[in-house]
Amino acid sequence: MVIEGVELRAVPPTDPAVLDLTTAQQAELAAMYGADQPLVALHPDVAFTLLAVDGAPVGCVGLQPVAPGLGEIKRMYVVPSARGWGLSRVLLDAVEAAALSSGMTRLRLETGTKQVEAIALYTNHGYRPTPPYPPFENEVASLCYAKDLY
Structure with a gap:
């Protein structure tokens, strides 16, 4: 499926734009999990991919990098109004390509028990x-x- 204007x-x-998106993501998670949400600061070496549709930032x-060959997916997010279009798959493909081009052969991630859509996305994508x-x-x-990249 091709999404126009991506x-x-x-x-x-x-x-x-990344600061706005990650702030929105953290607020959404806080509303979902309350005090059960782990608060983890971003590592200074994290690199972001911003996704825009028709010029408007809608995801990131x-x-x-964690260790030689190992990377971690952080703060993946698509705004609620842009969900259901396949943009999360676009972001996941992009981060995997970036990991491979950086010499990473394995990616890991953490998500929450209440994020059923995210769990389905990751498992359907081989995690x-x-x-x-x-x-x-x-x-x-x-x-x-986690997923081994090839």
Whole structure:
């Protein structure tokens, strides 16, 4: 499926559109999980991909290097008004391509137990459950996944 007007752009984590999107994401998660939401600061080396449709920012995803060959997906988000168009798959494909071009052969991520759409997206995209990794090992609302990239 081709979505007209989609633009992907590499941006720093300080980009105003990324800050707006990640703030909205964190507010949505806080409303969903309340005090059960793990609050994890972004690593300074995270690189973001901004997704815009017809020039309007509607989504983002971060890629954080963790160890040689290992990256972590951070703050993947699509605004509610743009959901259901396949944009999350576009972001996931983009972050996987960025990881591979950076020499990463494995990606991991954390999502929440109440985020059924995200869980379905990741599992349908080849991510498999993995034991929780720090700092999520004691978070009851956290689920961790990983995928080997080829």
